[in-house]
Structures are given as structure tokens and as C-alpha cells.
Amino acid sequence: MRVLVVTAVAAESDSVAAGLAVAGYARLDEEVIRRAPFAGPESSPSPLTRYGRAGHEIHVYPAGVGPAAAAAGTAVALGRAQDPGYDLVISTGIGGGFPGVAPLGSLVVSSRIVAADLGADSPDGFIPVAELGFGRDQVHLSVPLGRRVMRALGAAYGTVLTVTTATGTAERAAELLARHPSAVAEAMEGFGVAEAADQYGLPVLEVRAISNSIGPRDRSAWRIGDALAALTDAFGKLPPVLESWTSHEH
Numbered sequence: 001m002r003v004l005v006v007t008a009v010a011a012e013s014d015s016v017a018a019g020l021a022v023a024g025y026a027r028l029d030e031e032v033i034r035r036a037p038f039a040g041p042e043s044s045p046s047p048l049t050r051y052g053r054a055g056h057e058i059h060v061y062p063a064g065v066g067p068a069a070a071a072a073g074t075a076v077a078l079g080r081a082q083d084p085g086y087d088l089v090i091s092t093g094i095g096g097g098f099p100g101v102a103p104l105g106s107l108v109v110s111s112r113i114v115a116a117d118l119g120a121d122s123p124d125g126f127i128p129v130a131e132l133g134f135g136r137d138q139v140h141l142s143v144p145l146g147r148r149v150m151r152a153l154g155a156a157y158g159t160v161l162t163v164t165t166a167t168g169t170a171e172r173a174a175e176l177l178a179r180h181p182s183a184v185a186e187a188m189e190g191f192g193v194a195e196a197a198d199q200y201g202l203p204v205l206e207v208r209a210i211s212n213s214i215g216p217r218d219r220s221a222w223r224i225g226d227a228l229a230a231l232t233d234a235f236g237k238l239p240p241v242l243e244s245w246t247s248h249e250h
């Protein structure tokens, strides 16, 4: 089994790595595959790091913030994979949770990944790109895998929205929920990772640890430390599920 885990930033990758260590995965090596887009001229390049246990490998790559960086970084990492290629791609990191379904410090697993603001605005409201006839705003996910992961993590299971502007008002949160009643969380990378994985014919999953509630902007209420600890917890529990899953099940 070989899995590519894509985060946005190094702090998320470090939390994933701490969980993999708990699951018995040892660091194998690392490869600088490009300069992450969020890194300034003084920052060090962010490597893709490989971890392994009993013939299974999990590679972790902080590809950058937002769907464009996520898609580009994922495609680069997938394109450089040597035989055997990857079986699965996971988009992960911190995210905003919809109140009532995904509290601070909890985990969510995607049943669907939807690009929630990919489309056109109109006097009658938002029109998704698929309705415009230009493309798609969601990709196929493995339901059996998602459900297994959800059970193993004790996570909420539902639609994870990808947005390019984080929600900062109650009105916007209500609008998103009205359009996506099964939404549990939002973040900024899932759809980009999913597009890249899908174009390589690979299944994808999104796992988010909730750092903030979706609604009126309030930075003082963010709990990034708790979310990163939840991410470590998730990746301590995830490997046995992934090892027992085979990609033809999706």
C-alpha cells in the first residue's frame, strides 16, 4: 500500500508525521520536489517525506494553501512517483466546522468534496459550474473507504466544502448550508487535491481536524493546537485501515 498525504503547511505535515510514528511508521527519506508557493525567499523548501512500515509507505507533502497550490503540488508529487505508484491520495489539515456537527478539535471525513464557490454569481444566487455546463464541482470518492475511516476515527462523515474565501459571516455560513445540507466542514485544498488524484485515476479522501467554527469571523476562538493534536490522533489510527484496504474496493 502506498498513500500520498497532502497538507497545506508544514505544521500539518508534522502533526501527521507524529501520528504515523505512533502507528509504527519510520521516516525513510525525504525529497525536495519544489519550493512551496507560500515560502518566502528566506524559508526552507518543504520536502515530501516518506514513512514506511512492513512494506507499506505513506508519503506526506505540504503542497501549499488553496486549491491551485494543492492541485499543482499533488500533480507534481503523483507525476514523480516511481513504480509502484500510489493507491490513494488523502487531503488533510485543519478546517472550519459547521456548528452542531463538527465541534472544535473533532475530526471529519469526506463523503463528498465540493468546490463550493466554483461557478457564477447571479441576482438569483450562486450557479455551480456544473449547472453552467462548464465542468464539475465535485469528484467521485470511495464510499466504503470513507465509512471505514470515519468509524476508525470516530469522525463526522459528510460533505467537505472547498472554498477560496474562508467563510466569515453567519449569512454566508447559512447560504453554504442551504446549498449543501450534508456539509460538515470547509477548507481550501480538498477539491484541488481531488482533481489531481482523479486525473491520475486514483481514489481520494479528505480528513479535516476542526480548528474553528464556520460563521462570524473570530480569530480569538480558533483552536489550532487542538486541531493539530486531533490530526496526530487521526494519523495514529488511520494506517491499519489503509493497510487493510485495497484500491480495487473503491
Ligand SMILES: O=C(O)c1cccc(C(=O)CC[C@H]2O[C@@H](n3cnc4c(=O)[nH]cnc43)[C@H](O)[C@@H]2O)c1
Pocket: 008, 065, 066, 093, 094, 095, 096, 097, 163, 165, 166, 167, 168, 186, 187, 188, 189, 211, 212, 213, 214, 217, 218, 219
Ligand atoms: O483570518 C481568518 O478569518 C481566516 C479564516 C479561515 C481560514 C483562514 C486561513 O488563513 C487558514 C487557511 C488554511 O487553513 C484551512 N482552514 C482552516 N479553517 C478554515 C475555514 O474555516 N475555512 C477555510 N479554510 C480553513 C485551509 O484549508 C487553509 O489551509 C483565515
